[in-house]
Amino acid sequence: MNMQVCFWVNGREVEVTVEPRLTLADCLRHHLRLTGTHVGCEHGVCGACTVLVDGKAVRGCLMLAVQAEGSKVVTVEGLSNDEGLTPLQASFRKHHALQCGFCTPGMITTSHALLSEEPDCDADRVREVLSGNLCRCTGYVSIVEAVLDARSAYKGSGR
Secondary structure, three states: OOEEEEEEEOOEEEEEEEOOOOEHHHHHHHHOOOOOOOOOOOOOOOOOOEEEEOOEEEEOOOOEHHHHOOOEEEOHHHHOEOOEOOHHHHHHHHOOOOOOOOOHHHHHHHHHHHHHHOOOOOHHHHHHHHOOOOOOOOOOHHHHHHHHHHHHHHOOOOO
């Protein structure tokens, strides 16, 4: 039995008909064609599927699409703008904090949530928060440096 679910994605209201067991990550990718949200482990361990739901970083593979009813969901696509890279994305580029790119959407989404709440966080806090996001290519030094470098863009911005 399929269900209708209505929520906001990247500032746009959407209504989809889904099976009750469909994950939010699969709904975003397959029904809404927002393929920036990656699915890796499907157990909530790798962080590649991280999206923002009502401002909080959540694992899209652990949340059902029907649970998003009435929520505001932001994917990595919703963090960027038409004017070019955001300061966080530019910082990832500057610090070479990505290689294959598979973990990058989850890293950026998680980092955005952290910096929105704690723009004065230190390196230890960045490492703690990103410890749930796995990367097999870069190591984490450049990722932590990128997040720290982007802090100034979040200070006083009310993000």
